[in-house]
Structures are given as C-alpha cells and as structure tokens.
Amino acid sequence: MSEKGYVKEITNIDENIAQWYTDIVRKAELADYTDTKGCIAIRPYGYAIWENIQNYTDKKFKETGVKNTYFPVLIPESLLQKEKDHIEGFAPEVAWVTEAGGEQLEEKLCIRPTSETIISTLYSKWLSSWRDLPFVYNQWCNVLRWEKETRPFLRSREFLWQEGHTIHETAKEAQERTIQMLNIYADVVENLLAIPVIKGKKTETEKFAGADETYTIETMMYDGKALQSGTSHYFGQNFTKPFDIKFQNREGKQEYAYQTSWGISTRLIGGLIMAHGDNRGLKLPPRVAPVQVKIVPIAMQKEGVKEKTIQLYEKLKNKFRMEIDLRDNVTPGYKFNECEMKGIPVRIEIGPRDIENGECILVRRDTLEKTTIKLENIEEGLEKLLEDIQKNMYEICKKRMESKTTIAHTLEEFKANMDKEQGFIKAMWCGNAECEEKIKELTSAKSRCMPFEQEHIGDTCVCCGKKADKMVVWGRQY
C-alpha cells in the first residue's frame, strides 16, 4: 500500500457506488475474490464482523429456546423435488455433485441452497407425539446458489447464514414463532448494525418458494436502494404433508405439524457497508465493530510517547475492543487514513504535547469531529462517545430513509418520484400480481413488503385504480 493513503484510491460514492462498494470491500480487507468464480474469501476483519453478528444473534435465539444443530450439505435430488413450488424456485440455481470417490453417483446430490427438504425428512423420523413439540432448531452454515451476477456479500454464490427450522403443534404457535424471529432480526439490524428496518409481509410474487407467508425486514442503503435483510417464513403444512411430518395430537389423532423457517446471512455485512460508508471508507457502528478504538501515537520517536501510548492501551484494552498502531514504517497520517478506511469508530491520537497536558485527542469516525479529553476521564469519555456514535449512525440512516421515502397515488407520480430520486415509495395496491409486474416493468421497483405499520394514503390501487386496502412499500433492490 502506498503512502498516498487510501482516500485517493477509492471511487467516489456519488459517482459510482458499485465500484465504490467493491473498492471498500477490498481496501478495508473485508473480503477478496477467489479462483472459485462468484465465491469470496472472507478475510479476518470481515469475518470478525460476522462473528459479532453471530454472537449477538445466537444469544437472542437461545433466549427464545432455539437449539443449534447440523444437517448434511448434500441433498439427494429426489428429496429436493418433493415440494413442487420449492423445487421450481430453487432448481435453476443449484450446483450438483455427480461424481464422488472416483465414481459416477447413481443419484446426483445438490449442495444445499436451503435445507427445508433434508431437515423435513429427519423431523418426520423424530416426531411422534404432541409432547415432542415444538422443534426449534437452527444451523449456522454455508449455502450455495448459482447466481449469474455476483457481488461480494450482497450476492455471492456461496454465503454463510443461519437457517432456523421449526415445527409446532398448532398453526397459531408456528405463526407466532415466525413473527418472533422476525422481531429478533429487526433487533439485530437496528440495535447492533444501527440500520432502521421496515417490517412487513411479502406479496405472493415475492414470497419464498414453498411458503404460505414470508415476512421481511427491509433496509435502505446510501443510494436509496433497498436491501432485503432477513426473512421469516410460515409454511403451514406445505412441507409437513409431502414429508410426512405428523404427530399424535392431544385427541389421539394423527395430525401434520405446522412449520416455519427463517434466516439472515453474511449479506448483512454488505448492508453495513452500503448503509453507513462514505468517501473515506467503511463506517462501523461501535457495537459490531471488531476494533472500537485504535490508538495512534504522534511523534513516536520522541521520548516517552511510545511508553505512554502502550500504557494507555493497557489501561483500556479490557474495557473496549482496542488496537494500538506502533508501526514505524508509515506516517501517522497514513495510519489515520487506514483507521478511517476500516471504519474504526474512534481513533485516539496522542503526542508529546498531549502527554505534557495529561490529555489525548478523540476522533470520531462518523462525524470526523475531534475532542480533547483529560486522560483521567478517558474511560467514561470513550463509553459515552461510542454510545453516541451508535445512536447517531442509526439516526442518520433513519433520516435518510424518511427523506427518501415518498408517496404516490398514480403510476405517473410513482414514475416521476423514482426518476427524481431513488428511494422507497409508499403506494396502495389492489393485491393483483399483474399490477405488481407492471410497476416493476415501468420503474424497476419491486414491492418490498406490506408494512405492519399501515398508513391510509388512499383507497385505490396506484396501478389499476381499482379498490385497494393494502399499502405497499416499493423500491429498487440490491
């Protein structure tokens, strides 16, 4: 890396956000392209973000009784085909193992694109009585979907995710679990990643292949495009019937169980980059940042500076996720740029004069604001600052989402709004898939969801003008 620093090396976000995104992924050392086309290598800094997401989410899961498991990565073709809509949805994008151990296989095996089918065969074996229910199981694993166009994190052929799969005694209990998990996802994205979400239900066209109902959390990126950030599905008995997942109910009769599944993935890292980043690089909310505070000494060659820097690091390292940069082959300016590129929430600068005054300088990444603080107040100062950065980053996204959300009553208005500035559009919809399709053709905007928080903005469909009672949020998507 050159001494010129990072800033000049990345594309301007307002000129070409796609290229900017790729630059950030690579310069911040989050991930890299590999010889396996469409698949990325997640580097330590990127993976540490994923670990923080995992830890937070897994704890929330377990508080609601989720248990982790592991099911095979390979699924026989005959299993994948058991649920009609499911195979139609996934068959075009699976990868097939046809040879193994030096021989052609009798039946080819796909690499899981999702695991409803293989898990359902086991649930069928394990379930016998209502007393066994519910099964509330999850797995953290890799999945593969052979996408034609790929982008690191946002749409990678292989990605990491968790997939929860539950079965229940009653439809009501399953439906409640579907919403419960959606709420956990909203918590993760809003409170950990500092990105506001819209919670709602997908339309028939946009729901998961094989589901009765799909719920989603939708987020808005820097450029006003939407990112589907987590989904939770209610299957009813769509899989439990073909997979024969039944139990003796309280009346002593055989009944098919009610099923759900839900997932979030490494796509969230793409969301973090796109929601918060700027022309200096990544910007990480403190709660998810692998490094929350980095100390950079100034004039390190001067007597006592290095020692004092190390002393400060030692004092703080058990309280915050800290790093110290003692390299002597790059300038402080280079180190500052690097901190900013990597989105480290707070940088501490400390030089001879600061030491003399018993102070240091805190530079926050979100606003680049500098403040001087007495060394004796550093711990509570950092604590407050990190909390403030977390809140401020959320607020900035929230304001952006508000300012880039418009209302449309007619198709002309819809198109004009979208042409003026990419963002979310709230509009009434009659429930007809043809209207949805027409809007997509005209504006490239898809229905994001029917938000739980409905607003009354009219009584007629934005497309066909017929009676409509559902408000839909629309937007172009990643």
Next chain:
Amino acid sequence: MSEKGYVKEITNIDENIAQWYTDIVRKAELADYTDTKGCIAIRPYGYAIWENIQNYTDKKFKETGVKNTYFPVLIPESLLQKEKDHIEGFAPEVAWVTEAGGEQLEEKLCIRPTSETIISTLYSKWLSSWRDLPFVYNQWCNVLRWEKETRPFLRSREFLWQEGHTIHETAKEAQERTIQMLNIYADVVENLLAIPVIKGKKTETEKFAGADETYTIETMMYDGKALQSGTSHYFGQNFTKPFDIKFQNREGKQEYAYQTSWGISTRLIGGLIMAHGDNRGLKLPPRVAPVQVKIVPIAMQKEGVKEKTIQLYEKLKNKFRMEIDLRDNVTPGYKFNECEMKGIPVRIEIGPRDIENGECILVRRDTLEKTTIKLENIEEGLEKLLEDIQKNMYEICKKRMESKTTIAHTLEEFKANMDKEQGFIKAMWCGNAECEEKIKELTSAKSRCMPFEQEHIGDTCVCCGKKADKMVVWGRQY
C-alpha cells in the same frame, strides 16, 4: 420410547462395541443417519457438545493470535492438482460438482476435503513483505471426504472441523507454531474432554499428504483401540513454492514463506463416547457436558414437591448448566435411565422426605454413587462434585491407557501382546517403512506416533532387528 427404560435397549459394550456405539449415538440423541449416504445429522444434544468444544478451543486459539476467516467450499480441479503429493492423497476421496445453474461446468469443482490449496492462492495475493507476516488464520467449517465405510462422528463423509493455516517468515517460527497448536489440542482433549493423550510425530508413511512433518495427539478408547484426535502439520515450502507465496525478506530479497496447518473435528465427539461410555450410556465430563446437573423430583404429585424442585432449579440455574424434568407422563425411574443414557454428570433426586429433612440426593454418573446433601450446602457441594467427576474420568482413562500399554522387543512378542489384549505397544523401530508395513500386515496395528517422551526400551528394531533409535507407539485404530 418405552417405559422399559434405556438399559435393555442398548447392546453390551463388551459384546459388540461397534453396535453399542451406534446405539449410544442414536439413543442419546447425538446424531442420526440421513438420506444422504454416509452423512449424519447432528442433533441438538450432540451439537451442544460441539459448541462447548468450539468455544473452549476458539478462546485458546485467539489467545495465541489466531484470527478466523472463511474460504470457498468449492475448489477448482486445477488448484487441487498444484501440489503433487496432496492431490495423490486426496483425489480418490473427493466429491465433484460438474453441473451448476443448469449447465455443465467447464472446469469441475471439488468440495473441499481440506483447504490448503484454495487458501494458498489467496495468501499468495495478500503477502508482499516480511512486515505482513505471520498470517495466523483459521476457519470453522464443513469438509467432505468420500469414505467407503462410515461411522457417525468417527468417520463421516461430511464432518465439521476447524482448519488453521499459517505462513511465517522463518522455518523456526512455523515449526514452533506447529507445536504450539498441538499443545492447544492436547489441552482441549485432556482438560475439557478428560481424555489423556500421547503427543508425538507421525512416521513418513502416516503423515499428511504434502507435509514435511505431521504431529498428532493419540488417545485410547474403551476397547484399547487408538483414535487420532488432532493433527498439526509443518509444510516447509512445499505449498508456498508451487503457489508462489513469497515475500520481500529483511534483506530485500524474495523468499518463499514457511507454512503450517492444523485441525480437530467432530470426530472428538466419537472419542468422548468411546473413551468414557458404559452399558448405561454416554458419560460426559462436566466441563463439556451440555447439561451438567439435572433435577428429577420424586413423588411429584405430593404437595410442595414440584414447587421445591422448581425453587432449587431457580437457585442453581445461573451457576451450572441445569435442566429440570417435570414430565408427568413418565416415571422417575425412566427419567433416571434417561439421565444416565445422556451421560449427565450429576442428577439431583428430591422427594417429600428429602424436603422434610432439608436435603436432596446427588447421584454422580461416573461411579453411580449417591450422597445426601443439605440444601444449604448444595452449591459448593455440586461444584466440588463436578470437579471431582472431571478428574476421576480422566484418571480412569489414564489408568486404562497405562494398563493396556505393553512393551515388545520382538515381532513374536508384539503379536502375542496384541492377540492377548488390544492396546498400545511400545517398540523400537529402525525408521524403515517396510518394517512398518510388515507389522501392520501381521498385527493390524499401525504406528500411532513417535512420542515426544521417548523411553529407552532397546537398541534394535522390533521387526528387522537392525539398529533403531526411535521408540514408536503402535495400535489398531478407529
């Protein structure tokens, strides 16, 4: 499950340990067979053991500077072929993806059997100067090896593991890392899993495909057979040369880096079962047990029993990994059997008379010994008991290993020892692979390792009688 309880339903360990093993895996609900031949589903109870192993190990890793990453599950054929010994070793047992996204692939992709090749291509991209070194990266992931004969956990086609891959500036540093990680594995197996290990170096015949040196921890199972429980490899420049992993050294010259890799897997769960289990089922050391203590009320219908049981549970649940069994459709006897089958280290029994006396009964799984304890002393009592169980389980394995280890000076003696009782045999070896092969043919015992702790038991090879200065531990293996 029937009221007859578990005990009668499992095969006697001394009659047919293979069948006993399968029975335990299924009855203790650790794992199950799936429609994907040779691949298992790890059930919540089995997976919780793996999570405890992961948490313990990952913490130790991070204390030594290991960083987690993720690399693609698919490896192009051309990459796998770059290191000659490596492809020879792994080609026969890989699975190939030949079709994806509805098309035949131009180059087939294997599912990783291990990731040296794909990781090496990225290390080559990321490394430029000695200042970048070392890379000490690891991934927790799934791998696939198309074994002909499979057994749950011990030899499954797909298994979960961690694979660490490091590169270093000097051979010495890489060699030290190889041993450092072996020592962490020994710590995990001895201190968490309560199974004593023999640390040593593999012979040329038994080393990893592509390594200069392979180090191992070997453990002994109930029946005297060996289980290779973790390995750490020093590669020298075997991969860094073909993969062009070089850096500018301190003298300004280009040099190839020095590499290691190391791994442990879900096979350790198989080791836990086989080292500790008995005719009542699984026996888990407290430190790794998902449930350390289970409370079973006696005469639950009697006034106050249920309440007192819950009260006790509430008191203890933040201190120990606890469960409470309040089912009213099975007898206490059934619950006891289930606790034993699942290997729960301590069971608390509490009934009306105990409550009257302010007491409860502790039953330890390792010895089945019962003690009565005053309720006010329960916390420290449990703490001591769990610690004692952990120690005792280790001691039992240690004594078994000692009693089933013999010394042989001649091939006749070797064969006689092995025929008498399966176990480890210490014998001198000349270093010739032909002698190793001959011993294997005659006795089915393979060289386990050349232990770090060498003993002088003679000066001539147990096979050919020529001069020998290496003591080798031999044994039949899982």
